[in-house]
Amino acid sequence: MVILSKVFDEVIEVNLMDSADYIHLAFLKRPELGVTLTKLHCWTLTHYSKCVFLDADTLVLSNIDELFDRAEFSAAPDPGWPDCFNSGVFVFQPSLETHGLLLRHAVDHGSFDGADQGLLNSFFSSWSTADIHKHLPFIYNLSSNTAYTYSPAFKRFGSSAKVVHFLGPTKPWNYKYNPQTGSVLEDGSGLGTQHQTSFLNLWWTVYQHSVLPLYESFRDAGEHVAPGHATGVGEPCAESAGSSQPWPAEGPSEETVVTEDVPPSPKGCRSEDTIGWPELETSAGVRCDPLSPPSPQCADSTETQTTSRPADKAESGPSVEAVEPSQEPPVDVTGDPSPQDALEVDLAVSVFEISIEEKVKAPSPEEERRHWEEGRIDYMGKDAFARIQEKLDRFLQ
Numbered sequence: 001m002v003i004l005s006k007v008f009d010e011v012i013e014v015n016l017m018d019s020a021d022y023i024h025l026a027f028l029k030r031p032e033l034g035v036t037l038t039k040l041h042c043w044t045l046t047h048y049s050k051c052v053f054l055d056a057d058t059l060v061l062s063n064i065d066e067l068f069d070r071a072e073f074s075a076a077p078d079p080g081w082p083d084c085f086n087s088g089v090f091v092f093q094p095s096l097e098t099h100g101l102l103l104r105h106a107v108d109h110g111s112f113d114g115a116d117q118g119l120l121n122s123f124f125s126s127w128s129t130a131d132i133h134k135h136l137p138f139i140y141n142l143s144s145n146t147a148y149t150y151s152p153a154f155k156r157f158g159s160s161a162k163v164v165h166f167l168g169p170t171k172p173w174n175y176k177y178n179p180q181t182g183s184v185l186e187d188g189s190g191l192g193t194q195h196q197t198s199f200l201n202l203w204w205t206v207y208q209h210s211v212l213p214l215y216e217s218f219r220d221a222g223e224h225v226a227p228g229h230a231t232g233v234g235e236p237c238a239e240s241a242g243s244s245q246p247w248p249a250e251g252p253s254e255e256t257v258v259t260e261d262v263p264p265s266p267k268g269c270r271s272e273d274t275i276g277w278p279e280l281e282t283s284a285g286v287r288c289d290p291l292s293p294p295s296p297q298c299a300d301s302t303e304t305q306t307t308s309r310p311a312d313k314a315e316s317g318p319s320v321e322a323v324e325p326s327q328e329p330p331v332d333v334t335g336d337p338s339p340q341d342a343l344e345v346d347l348a349v350s351v352f353e354i355s356i357e358e359k360v361k362a363p364s365p366e367e368e369r370r371h372w373e374e375g376r377i378d379y380m381g382k383d384a385f386a387r388i389q390e391k392l393d394r395f396l397q
């Protein structure tokens, strides 16, 4: 929680079990709805006039503020059934009335896929036909890990990608990663496309360079890290392209990110299992897109993020009561880190260490040359411009 509050302006913990009865009713009808129904809480953020919901398995590559110009309910087509939208990225307008209607809909009709996407598609059922402006371009919710991909389109439009979504059962954090080569290990299925691998490498690069140092600084500072004092935390994505704004450092900014904290849960990882901090490369961040230059602006492995624009309510601040009577107040992120925080840090570090395959067979020079000749250039890894430049710099010294 302390670490999240360094990155996000506002962190609100939502506790499903403490929610009102209608949630429990929905639970009774379709218990599997539980986890993703939590998304519906976002409609209670009425101290914002417009919000953008992002799944925790999305990776934002560049500034997407223009999404605030879209109306509710805007979303991109689902790659598996394009007449439905995908609910991993959507623009919405907080409203207690809509929130209530959505929950009512869940109780009365359930969800055709047992989760939020089915529910939202049947609730906003006119999406596919009523207003093309509510169809977000695919670049705002680019899924690169589906079995079928349209490679020429990827080649033509992929460089404009703004949000990548790792939808499906296998998430980036399920892969093994080699920090020496800066690449994930292929799963051997042969299903992965080059685009997918590049985006996975990018996710891991951001995680390694921008997220882990936050944990590291927390751990180094022991129990005495004062929230808001980012000791030795690198500025993530300082080189963000164009209008991109780096993560908020301190104090409120106009753009607010609300986070639902879901800590990583490596079952059986004891804190004493965390041995040795992996040698992390900190000199040059790899910051290019496989096809062209969008920079990772933020990435998240474990949180549901909602980017919001404050409502035009000059005099009234966030009012918890006005949002929902049973909702817990925003968590006090100004207190000292709790043992729970320390545990979460250890768990996250353990996950990272477990995810790293230490003994990876490095490709031979012949293999590397063959990859080049076949056009399989590892733009995100060893062939990244930043790394090549690093080598040149070393050579020229």
Ligand SMILES: O=c1ccn([C@@H]2O[C@H](COP(=O)(O)OP(=O)(O)O[C@H]3O[C@H](CO)[C@@H](O)[C@H](O)[C@H]3O)[C@@H](O)[C@H]2O)c(=O)[nH]1
Binding pocket: 035, 036, 054, 055, 056, 057, 058, 086, 087, 088, 089, 113, 115, 116, 117, 118, 166, 167, 168, 169, 262, 303, 304, 305
């Ligand atoms: O234990 C969990 C599981 C999910 N989530 C949140 O729910 C989101 C959806 O789950 P995810 O595994 O990302 O689903 P997808 O593989 O993306 O599958 C699709 O189907 C889901 C269910 O309808 C939708 O929520 C997704 O947006 C849609 O892309 C996650 O990103 C998280 O934000 C949690 O916070 N904790």
Ligand SMILES: [Mn+2]
Binding pocket: 055, 056, 057, 058, 088, 165, 166, 167, 168
């Ligand atoms: Mn998702």
